[in-house]
Amino acid sequence: MADRWGLVVAASLAIFVAQLDATIVNVALPSIADAAVGQWVVLGYLMPIIGLALCAGRWVDASDPGRALRLACLGFAVFTVACGLSPSVGWLIAARVGQGVFAVVLLALAPMLTTVAVAPARRARAFGISMLFGTAGGMTGPVLGGWLVESFGWPWIFYVTVPVLVAIVVLSRRSLPVGDRLAWPSRRWLAEAATFGGGAASVLLGLLLSPWLLVGAVLLVVWWRGAASAPVRALLSTRGVLGPHVALVFVYTGLFLVTFLVPFFLRDPSTAGLVLLAFPVSALVTAYGAGLVADRVGTRVVALCGAGVIAAGLASLVVATAAPEDLAWRLALAGAGFGLFNGQVQVFLMGNAPREWLGVTAATSNLVRQVGIAAGSATGAALWSLAGDASALRTGFAVALGLTVLCGATLLRSTAKPLVSASPGQ
Secondary structure, eight states: OOOOHHHHHHHHHHHHHHHHHHHTTGGGHHHHSOHHHHHHHHHHHHHHHHHTHHHHHHHHHHSOHHHHHHHHHHHHHHHHHHHHHOSSHHHHHHHHHHHHHHHHHHHHHHHHHHHHHSOGGGHHHHHHHHHHHHHHHHHHHHHHHHHHHHHHOTTHHHHTTHHHHHHHHHHHHHHSOOOSOOOOOOHHHHHHIIIIIHHHHHHHHHTTSTHHHHHHHHHHHHHHHSGGGHHHHHHHTSTTTHHHHHHHHHHHHHHHHHHHHHHHHHOOHHHHHHHHHHHHHHHHHHHHHHHHHHHHHOHHHHHHHHHHHHHHHHHHHHTOOSOHHHHHHHHHHHHHHHHHHHHHHHHHHHHHSOGGGHHHHHHHHHHHHHHHHHHHHHHHHHHHHHTOSHHHHHHHHHHHHHHHHHHHHHHHHOOOOOOOOOOTTO
16 A cells, blocks of 8 residues: 555644644733633643543554544544633633643554554654654744734634644545544543543642642552553563653753743743744754655664754853844754654654554653653743743753753663564555
């Protein structure tokens, strides 16, 4: 069966939508509620994405991907419209939770669909496209959100994603026929949602209300020691799987630490948005080319080069001036490295994972990314609250540089297993 590039684009748009809605709301929060309430609008979306990640991966592995994708797009669209129509902040937070439930399914489906859509020899190129869309969604959210809020009002930051969801369904119709299998969640999955999901959500709450950290730690220990975690433990013990997960945590924590601090330092939202835009634009330039090169020399080599370029960009930021244009080109350098790294470390990971666990692997890789985003934002908030000036920014750059170096060291120690060919029709 021929490669299905339309399905690759559909999967890429799914990542784009899920990541866009994670960040586009940030710039609209002052128009919606005060900071104390507004943070729950963000957490309402993020908690299901982290807490239900493993359950979503299991469900995707057990369900027909065509039906699962259409259901996820429909559910996400319904709750997206509900967000825009919300009569109060309470309704908005509830609708954001619903968005998050279907977003985690999209994020679990997308890497699996990309993996099976093309032959292994062109998989790096496909993931270059896929991760490029994800980066664009996450990084352009604040810029697009600011323009929509000023031009049309805050509800339009939600409505804008509905046409994209329609495009996903249209693009996938021919290349991903609807099957007859849509699994019901098992009791074991529900128990996992209560222990792992509850623990992860409690840790997130602990970033705001510290007593919840202990609750989260207890629930996560219960989950890890139970039978429900056995597939995840087995997956992480597979050669070439644990290292990419750890590397993703390091890079995402460092980069989102930087992107959290820059707007606070520059203070002007429009200036900060344009400066931060240098990162995804640069990643756009390198991501597709990274896939072409990786198809020839190997994904691990390209990912390692990407980590090196990210480190060079962060090292240059440590000695940067406060001028926006000086920060922008250095962020562009880091973005170029991210374009090389992000898609290829995912290909390396998915190629090492057992085929029957592709959905779980996609879910765990998404999970560690979201953990990195949350940890980076929390670390940035802590640094800014301690100093609140250029010293906090430079310290953040230095911490991010150290984490990127650790990422490179982790990838150096990771080895791949022989790639098993997968029929694109499967």
